[in-house]
Amino acid sequence: MDFELTETEQAFREEVRNFLEEHLPPKDQRGPGFLGSWLEKVRERGWVGFSWPAEFGGSDGGLIEQAILKEEMALAKAPPLGSSFMGLAWVGPGIMRYGTQEQKQRFIPDILDSKVIWCTGYSEPNHGSDLAAIQCKAVKTGDHYLVNGQKIWTSGAPWAQWIILLVRTQFDVEVKHQGITCLLVPMDSPGIEVRPIENMAGDRHFAEIFFTDVKVPIENRLGEEGDGWQVTVSALANERSSIGEVTQMFETLDRLKTLVKQTTRQGKPASEDPLVRRRLAVFETRIAAMKYNGLRYLTRQIKGEPLSSETSVNKLLRASLEIELADFAIELSGPAGLELRGSDHAVDGGSWAKSSLNWPNVVIGGGTPNIQRNIISERILGQPKD
Amino acid sequence: MNFGFSEEQNLLREQVLRFMHEHCPMSRVRELIASDNPFAAQLWQQMADLGWLGLITPQQYGGVGLKWVDVTVVLEETGRGLCPLPFASHLLATATVLRCGSPSQRSRWLPAMAAGHAVCTLALCDDGNWLHPDAVTLTGQRTTDGVRISGTKPLVGDAKACDYLIVALRIDGKLALAGVATDSVSLTAANGLDATKPAADVHFDNLLISEDDLLPLDDADFHYLCDLGAVITTAEMVGAAEAALQMTSEYAKERIQFGKPIGQYQGVKHRLADMFVDIESFKSLLYYAAWTVDDAPDELPKAISYAKGYAADAFAQVGIDAVGLHGAIGFTAEYDVQMYLKRSKWARPAYGDSDYHLERVATLGGI
């Protein structure tokens, strides 16, 4: 056991730090052109798609360097390394693994160069957790598929240019995981209608999408017809190192501690209240647990041992922290804790109040806690399926 | 960066597992705890011969000279099997001599301890509900020929199995430790609910201790030893909790109710998942704490308070649910799962409960 970095790794950390010092101005000094030039610079460095094979324009970055990069970016509160989160997280990896030569050439560079934003069309009104039961239908006619049906909760759909879409190409199947196909579809295809949905925090970043006789050329199919389930499941399982998240959570905890020090309860300093102290300590302990769980799983990956579904452990820890941290800040602040941005009473610019409405992003998106528990119990502990 | 175990450590784990399986399975544990002293000299000697009793003892004192991460591996596995031998107590006593003993005391005691000839335990607090130097109240009177002790040290772990006790006391108001032969004191066995962790009150009747057998102890030593006690306890908790989960998980696959294995019901399966999440978490924190002992001692207090602060309550709940998810069979004396519930109750306050450790996390975290 050791936490030492090799000289090369240490040098890499220095390189990232120096870069950030030079190229990342404080938040309030970032002008309108900042993001574009940031994306260009990190791309030049090879940090976008850092772990991707060099033949596709990545940097072949190792797991530890990747963790260092994420950690430093999170510590510096840097913007993302590319404009398309989903493009980098699973569309790109899916295409590299299952795509044709032509698809790779066509899609990968644009993801790396932040030229195209992708969204993910998996969930449907009647099929969320039970994703394999999707019904959105595609029929092969001549040189294209004709898609009819509906998707929903598609994050980024209002501004994405492309969608990775799961459709059903066969209905008479023995098990529902068969007969699913994955298509890559331009969002401006005729017959696509996007209706943004407002969430409880007042934002409109997800949408429902209606497909009416949308023509998708056969060459836009990712993987074989009927293999859509494997294509997407393996892509989703891609990288799930939680180092960056943990860094952010420690940072949120620090803000919470600062708030506690500035707050009184019943006229007395909140920081002297044993219940307040205990709750902060429980948060800190759980975030630390995420950190060391993550390092343990990372070590296993480095040693080439396949991870089973252990990442669900940190996902569950994070889900409850996400809700509790914000709620505790609000509770501490009394009625002012509920004030949103713009109010004279707002605490920390209303950020806690806003967070207390935003947890579904993390808790529901990507699989609910109950589904994570099923995964752990069935795949790790070997319990029978529901 | 490598937050995992080495090949040697994995082999050590297999060795301990095999030992527990062959020589100290649950049937043997039950035999031992049914007697009034669950000590088996032959097993102890085997542990010594395998090098485990001197694992952290430097080679110059007859030990193996390994680290706390290595001994954690042994503790996890002895904990998994609820081994009732005084391995944990003896380890803490060894660490005490290493930390507080003079060179001549180390040479005198450590080789015999590593060889298994002198079984030892450490008795710190008189108020067992207070992890603080002020909780040491037993007093020794200085006389011309040494120090005389009268009084009682309550609930000393494994006292009966031990040849020597290292006892904290106050001499002229100042903290110190005394090495005491068990046959020079009298013991009253306690009757704790976890018989795998026996204890006794130790009575001193004007006992004379020579200067040679006194060790200095200051506040920092006191806290350090408590932290090591918590590392040891939590390492055993990891193994024990995993065993309780495994037992319950296996049962849930086999027990059929309403025509299905109970593990198919989410009331059961989700609780099992939550147990897994908690155990994984305090295990990771414990590994980190064990690593700090040798490699980042400044971080030990916070690291062990994370681990024990998490484990104390989480393992208690694992113990309760492990029994509960079994139904009535779990409540029977004959079924092993109840022994883990008992261990969880023993471990919860040992070397600090969650209140103690979480308060320290808050303080060390700047609150």
Ligand SMILES: Cc1cc2nc3c(=O)[nH]c(=O)nc-3n(C[C@H](O)[C@H](O)[C@H](O)COP(=O)(O)OP(=O)(O)OC[C@H]3O[C@@H](n4cnc5c(N)ncnc54)[C@H](O)[C@@H]3O)c2cc1C
């Ligand atoms: C912010 C946000 C962004 C999202 N972005 C996307 C996106 O970009 N693309 C996309 O395709 N989808 C997206 N989703 C959808 C998301 O994947 C689904 O919401 C999620 O999988 C749950 O499906 P559902 O909402 O249909 O709930 P349901 O599956 O209907 O679940 C409802 C409740 O029942 C529980 N439940 C369901 N099945 C079980 C079971 N077997 N056992 C126990 N409990 C069960 C769930 O835990 C949940 O509490 C997003 C969701 C959110 C909230």
